Amino acid sequence: xNTPPVIDWxxxxxxxxxxAQPVRNGKSLIYLDAAAAAQxxxxxxxxxxxxxxxxxxxxxxGAHYLAEQATVAFESARAxxxxxxxxxxxxxxxxxxxTAALNTVAYAFGNASxxxxxxxxAPFALRPGDEIVVTEAEHHANLIPWQELCARTGAVLRWLGxxxxxxxxxxxxxxxxxxxxxxxxxxxxxxxxxALAPVADLVAAARRVGxxxxxxACQSVPHLPVxxxxxxxxxxxxxxxxxYGPTGIGVLYGRKELLAAMPPVFTGGSMVEVxxxxxxTYVPPPQxxxxxxxxxxxxxxxxxxxxxxxxxxxxxxxxxxRAMTAELLKIAEIPGVRIIGPGPGDSNVQGGxxxxxLDRVPVVTFAVDGxxxxxxxxxxxxxxxxxxxxxxxxxxxxxxxxxxxxxxxSASITTTPKEIATFHxxxxxxxxxxxx
Amino acid sequence: xxxxxxxxxxxxxxxxxxxxxxxPAIIAEPPAGALVGESHQVNPTCGDEVTLRILxxxxxxxxxxxxxxxxxxxxxxxxxxxxxxTSVMTQLVSGEPVTEALHxxxxxxxxxxxxxxxxxxxxxxxxxxxxxxxxxxxxxxARIKCALLGWxxxxxxxxxxGALPHRVVEQGT
Numbered sequence: 293x294n295t296p297p298v299i300d301w302x303x304x305x306x307x308x309x310x311x312a313q314p315v316r317n318g319k320s321l322i323y324l325d326a327a328a329a330a331q332x333x334x335x336x337x338x339x340x341x342x343x344x345x346x347x348x349x350x351x352x353x354g355a356h357y358l359a360e361q362a363t364v365a366f367e368s369a370r371a372x373x374x375x376x377x378x379x380x381x382x383x384x385x386x387x388x389x390x391t392a393a394l395n396t397v398a399y400a401f402g403n404a405s406x407x408x409x410x411x412x413x414a415p416f417a418l419r420p421g422d423e424i425v426v427t428e429a430e431h432h433a434n435l436i437p438w439q440e441l442c443a444r445t446g447a448v449l450r451w452l453g454x455x456x457x458x459x460x461x462x463x464x465x466x467x468x469x470x471x472x473x474x475x476x477x478x479x480x481x482x483x484x485x486x487a488l489a490p491v492a493d494l495v496a497a498a499r500r501v502g503x504x505x506x507x508x509a510c511q512s513v514p515h516l517p518v519x520x521x522x523x524x525x526x527x528x529x530x531x532x533x534x535x536y537g538p539t540g541i542g543v544l545y546g547r548k549e550l551l552a553a554m555p556p557v558f559t560g561g562s563m564v565e566v567x568x569x570x571x572x573t574y575v576p577p578p579q580x581x582x583x584x585x586x587x588x589x590x591x592x593x594x595x596x597x598x599x600x601x602x603x604x605x606x607x608x609x610x611x612x613x614r615a616m617t618a619e620l621l622k623i624a625e626i627p628g629v630r631i632i633g634p635g636p637g638d639s640n641v642q643g644g645x646x647x648x649x650l651d652r653v654p655v656v657t658f659a660v661d662g663x664x665x666x667x668x669x670x671x672x673x674x675x676x677x678x679x680x681x682x683x684x685x686x687x688x689x690x691x692x693x694x695x696x697x698x699x700x701x702s703a704s705i706t707t708t709p710k711e712i713a714t715f716h717x718x719x720x721x722x723x724x725x726x727x728x
Numbered sequence: 729x730x731x732x733x734x735x736x737x738x739x740x741x742x743x744x745x746x747x748x749x750x751x752p753a754i755i756a757e758p759p760a761g762a763l764v765g766e767s768h769q770v771n772p773t774c775g776d777e778v779t780l781r782i783l784x785x786x787x788x789x790x791x792x793x794x795x796x797x798x799x800x801x802x803x804x805x806x807x808x809x810x811x812x813x814t815s816v817m818t819q820l821v822s823g824e825p826v827t828e829a830l831h832x833x834x835x836x837x838x839x840x841x842x843x844x845x846x847x848x849x850x851x852x853x854x855x856x857x858x859x860x861x862x863x864x865x866x867x868x869x870a871r872i873k874c875a876l877l878g879w880x881x882x883x884x885x886x887x888x889x890g891a892l893p894h895r896v897v898e899q900g901t
Contacts, residue, residue: 682775
């Protein structure tokens with residue numbers, strides 16, 4: 293075993309040009325909105341720019357030098373991302389976003405339900421009365437595609453609820469996941485509560501009844517070592533831009549044999565074998581799911597992000613994240629501040645059964661008594677502190693906790709205890725500012 | 729005054745705390761010939777909501793030609809800017825002719841587009857009264873929608889009440 297490198301987290305900030313700029317009248321930027329969009333290191337910016345400077349050409353076609361270079365770079369990036377998530381290259385499908393990846397799975401099931409894909413796709417066909425299970429914690433991107441799939445196929449949507457502590461309520465797991473369940477779709481880490489789902493329990497429950505599992509990994513891959521094969525899920529999705537990579541690129545992971553059996557969703561160029569005037573045959577995955585010109589520079593830059601994170605080490609990042617979580621959760625001490633999700637009193641915060649020994653990441657959502665989240669965000673912004681405000685694309689979760697909008701502070705690998713202390717101090721000023 | 733204090737002026741904080749016209753409003757029996765309009769507006773980015781109800785009645789004095797916005801009531805939840813702005817608007821347009829309410833709505837939209845500069849005409853600023861306190865808000869593009877929420881509901885409620893097309897025709901003649 294190699295000794296993990298000792299990371300100078302403060303110096304890491306120098307690799308992020310966007311963090312060097314002053315905001316709001318010369319304030320130093322304290323960026324606590326990585327869960328919405330991570331800032332980009334030079335390694336990623338240079339990779340994207342470098343593609344256009346030196347390598348730009350259409351991939352997988354053309355025999356000329358640049359076409360060859362572009363194809364090599366594009367497929368190397370796929371290999372880098374595959375290594376990052378413990379997958380085979382054939383299991384990494386480029387999509388335009390995590391949302392596109394989740395919709396791709398949902399529409400592939402829909403197409404199979406219409407009989408497309410022949411006998412090999414039959415296991416994906418849904419019939420009226422079949423059930424799809426999600427959770428009350430889902431981001432809209434892992435909820436609405438399933439609502440729509442139900443509407444198209446006659447399947448029924450069911451869901452697991454949340455405990456008051458903001459963890460998935462598994463007390464009625466056996467009533468929700470039954471012989472009728474065909475798909476179980478859930479988030480690895482909630483983008484609101486920051487809590488990790490008990491993946492092993494959920495995958496086991498799905499396997500007992502022969503249901504497919506779909507994991508939304510957007511909020512886990514930036515914080516933890518993630519190995520989809522080890523987790524045992526059938527499909528997974530994440531986006532590039534929360535992983536220090538570009539926008540416009542996402543990843544759909546699917547077990548090789550499942551992707552190979554699935555019908556395509558988008559059709560057109562790059563994904564066909566033989567095309568006649570009335571039919572077409574399709575290439576194997578991953579290209580079967582990559583119709584049309586892909587976001588090539590973005591895929592290459594996401595590959596660079598995966599390599600860069602690999603050099604820092606996801607285990608190191610998880611350790612750093614654990615420390616930042618503890619710092620962030622101290623805001624629970626501030627009068628009038630309520631954390632939505634596992635707080636410092638949650639006995640599981642320091643424990644848990646995941647590889648990294650974590651069951652929470654540094655994504656901390658809170659409500660301030662008597663002050664609307666937008667106003668909280670505005671006061672923090674005046675101190676140069678960026679947080680997210682609103683419902684974070686999770687309206688059902690907010691309804692569950694009786695709030696319309698909340699503020700969310702999310703740490704990244706550049707976040708320091710000093711920055712969180714400044715945030716903490718600014719947050720104590722919010723209620724007094726509004727005369728409370 | 730810092731930009732933050734310019735945005736959250738005392739008049740805004742006061743209106744946010746004690747909003748004018750907020751509360752469940754049931755117009756049980758509108759007077760004969762009166763027009764009723766209701767509009768529900770949501771800011772999808774933050775979940776701010778307002779449901780505004782208006783009552784438009786014919787003028788009492790035979791000399792005025794315009795209908796009058798005789799009652800404005802609303803229910804809502806949201807940030808201090810959206811709630812205070814709806815409150816200030818209610819104070820400003822209640823009892824005013826529909827034409828004047830629409831004129832004020834136009835002025836307020838202009839103010840929100842001013843990027844913190846305010847309105848060029850002093851008369852226009854005077855007409856907006858307390859609503860000029862939202863000049864500071866217009867510096868923050870993300871918050872302009874908050875300040876406009878109630879005003880959007882007002883325009884929509886007027887259109888739904890049937891008062892608006894009538895007024896447009898009237899102005900054209």
